[in-house]
Amino acid sequence: SQTIHQWPATLVQPVGSPLSLECTVEGTSNPNLYWYRQAAGRGLQLLFYSVGIGQISSEVPQNLSASRPQDRQFILSSKKLLLSDSGFYLCAWRGGASYEQYFGPGTRLTVT
Amino acid sequence: GQQLNQSPQSMFIQEGEDVSMNCTSSSIFNTWLWYKQDPGEGPVLLIALYKAGELTSNGRLTAQFGITRKDSFLNISASIPSDVGIYFCAGRDQGAQKLVFGQGTRLTINP
Numbered sequence: 246s247q248t249i250h251q252w253p254a255t256l257v258q259p260v261g262s263p264l265s266l267e268c269t270v271e272g273t274s275n276p277n278l279y280w281y282r283q284a285a286g287r288g289l290q291l292l293f294y295s296v297g298i299g300q301i302s303s304e305v306p307q308n309l310s311a312s313r314p315q316d317r318q319f320i321l322s323s324k325k326l327l328l329s330d331s332g333f334y335l336c337a338w339r340g341g342a343s344y345e346q347y348f349g350p351g352t353r354l355t356v357t
Numbered sequence: 358g359q360q361l362n363q364s365p366q367s368m369f370i371q372e373g374e375d376v377s378m379n380c381t382s383s384s385i386f387n388t389w390l391w392y393k394q395d396p397g398e399g400p401v402l403l404i405a406l407y408k409a410g411e412l413t414s415n416g417r418l419t420a421q422f423g424i425t426r427k428d429s430f431l432n433i434s435a436s437i438p439s440d441v442g443i444y445f446c447a448g449r450d451q452g453a454q455k456l457v458f459g460q461g462t463r464l465t466i467n468p
Contacts, residue, residue, distance in 0.1 A: 277454060288460040289400075289445065296454060304455075335399050344388045344449050346456060348399035 247272035251336050251349040258356055264309075264323040266352050268336030271317065276338040278319040279346060280311055283333040295319060331356045363446050363459030371467050376433040378462045380446035388449040389429035390456065391420050395442045403444075404431070433464075441466050 248271045258264060270276050280292040291304045293311035301311050308327060312320045319336060333353055337346040363380045370376060380389070388407055392400035404415050406422035406429060413420055417434045429446055443463050447456040 279455070286463075289458045291455055294455055302454075337399075343405075344456070345390060345402055345405050346447075347402060348392075351397070351399045353397070 247338070247340070247347065249336060249338055249347060249349040251334075251352050253352060254350065255353045256355070258326050258354065260328055260356055261325050264321070264326050264330070264354070266321040266334055266336075266354075268319040268321075268349055269317055270338045273317070273338070273340045275316060276340045278313065279337040279339075280319065280321050281335040281337065281348075283335060283351075285332075289335065292321070326356045328356050330354065361446060361448055361457050361459040363462055365462055366460065367463040367465070369465045369467065370436060372436060372438060374436055376436055376440070376464060377430065378444060378446075379428060379430045380448070380459045381428045382448055382457075383427075384450060385426040386448035386457075387426070387451045388456075389420070389422050390447040390449075391418075391429070391431050392445045392447065393442050394445065394461075400445055436464075436466055438466055438468060440464060 250269050277296050279294045281289045282292055283289050294302050295313045298313055309323050333351050335351045336349040339346045360383050361380050390405050391403045393403055394400040404413050404420040409422055409426050410424050411422040419432045421430045443461045445461050446459040449456050
């Protein structure tokens with residue numbers, strides 16, 4: 246069966262520091278991968294998605310970037326965090342002909 | 358761009374009551390999905406709908422793909438405390454690689 250992992254689970258970082266969040270998927274090949282951000286009590290905002298290695302589509306221009314160095318690995322990065330980057334970051338995958346997305350456990354980021 | 362209007366935004370009900378929520382879109386969708394999110398966790402897929410008029414159940418949950426393809430409904434029968442959480446609808450139009458999400462319905466149950 247397929248499993249999706251995210252780490253770290255929680256992170257507290259000062260303003261201006263770099264960021265790297267990692268997402269990996271097991272049990273599937275060539276998945277579509279997605280990064281979402283969720284503000285407290287709010288809906289899901291799509292940040293990036295990838296249909297293959299090295300292929301990244303950006304949905305919201307901001308100081309975040311994404312990379313997909315391996316088939317089942319998706320990384321969210323920032324060179325300098327802003328206070329507004331705080332939130333709950335969710336990774337999701339979908340595979341094959343299905344359009345169902347499956348979410349990871351999330352990373353709670355607090356920028357201080 | 359596409360938008361989903363999900364309502365109600367919040368619900369406060371008594372245990373045992375039935376629940377209904379819906380999503381409407383400004384455009385036609387080919388896929389409707391319903392998710393539930395518990396506090397501090399990722400959303401979990403409840404039901405997927407792929408055909409206009411389709412009615413699908415998952416235990417006490419029933420969802421329908423609207424005939425116009427611009428709306429979807431989720432019903433929960435005989436609510437229990439573990440139904441508490443935020444319910445999201447999501448839609449996809451033909452050829453799209455991404456989903457459009459509603460803003461969520463927060464369900465609170467009084468025992």
